[in-house]
Amino acid sequence: MTQRMQDLASEIVRLQGELDREIEARRKFLGVRIRARLVDFEHGITMEHRRLRRGVAGFLARSSIGTVLSAPVIYSLIVPMVLVDLWANLYQQVCFRVYGIPRVQRSAYILLDRRHLAYLNGIEKLNCLYCGYCNGVIGYVREIGSRTEQYWCPIKHALRLEDPHRRYYEFLEFGDAGGYRARLGEFRARLQEADSADEPPLRP
Template sequence: MEHQKIDELVAKIKALESELEAELHQEYEKFTCEITKKREELLASYRKEHQGLLRYLATTPMLHLLSAPIIWAVIIPAIILDAFVSVYQWICFPIYKITKVKRQDYIIFDRHRLGYLNSIEKLNCLYCSYFNGLMGYISEIAGRTEQYWCPIRHASRVKFMHNNYKKFFDYGDSENFRQRSAELREDLKEEKE
């Protein structure tokens, strides 16, 4: 009975996620149409809102400028982590018959094209797009790995749950873990890339 309630909630969440995705797609389509219609007006607005590099640097707080090297230093371990996780997925996922995660679904570079951003803001957008996309990419790889090897919910409340977590077995539910783990592994083969 308890599992039925959870399954119903998961189904509602999936329905709401689909509805949200459809609504966001409509908004995106509307935005795209408006851009097409008002391209020149938009470009003029972007030129007006563009803040030159010298003005940007002059108005940026000194501590922000001094902290920039620390922020950018994180890119080195991020690239290394990206390489290691990608190699792990390329080698291990075919062995386990897990559908691979597509990087381009998570790491998206597009905001740097906005005309109202100066070169530093564009560079910052590239950094954030890469880093946050990388975290999503890694989370999805880790989530699929966890679903394959250890699909058990935690006893304590979890602040962040990857997409696969809601499929996991209750903490202490040894019967389902032993009897249905193969189903969750099979589900990983069917997931869309």
């Protein structure tokens, strides 16, 4: 990785931190408090949320027939998602122990906290549970996959990859045969030293 590429990667990390701070400031403005992973709202805000809740009957009345008819198709995805979740967990419990790779913390990716929002009705809460779980599983599996890729094949693709995982930018350039032979052990060792998903990036 060139110095320019490293500088750009560092800038992306800096901007992500700045965005996180802005999001936190917005949460405080909305009265959200988080203590020990438990979310609470300031006094009076929950009552306002309940006032804004739309009942299930009204929610369904405003839904199109296409939305209602497509719901079973949408929710049918829960079956393969649960299987992928279980299989990915088994995969990392077995393989990551063999390779000495720290296992991904599932609870850091699958969050089901939106069901506590008082302005959501029962159907909306169910939708939020479903989306939180499915997208959480995808993120969880993606991190497992990225650690596997760093261990076995830390090489960029020749073609542009849309939205690569966070480890990808540190990978070796496509065609860098000497670097691959010389640095594969370094990539593996660096991964084995990681103890969380917040592992700092590799240096060139």
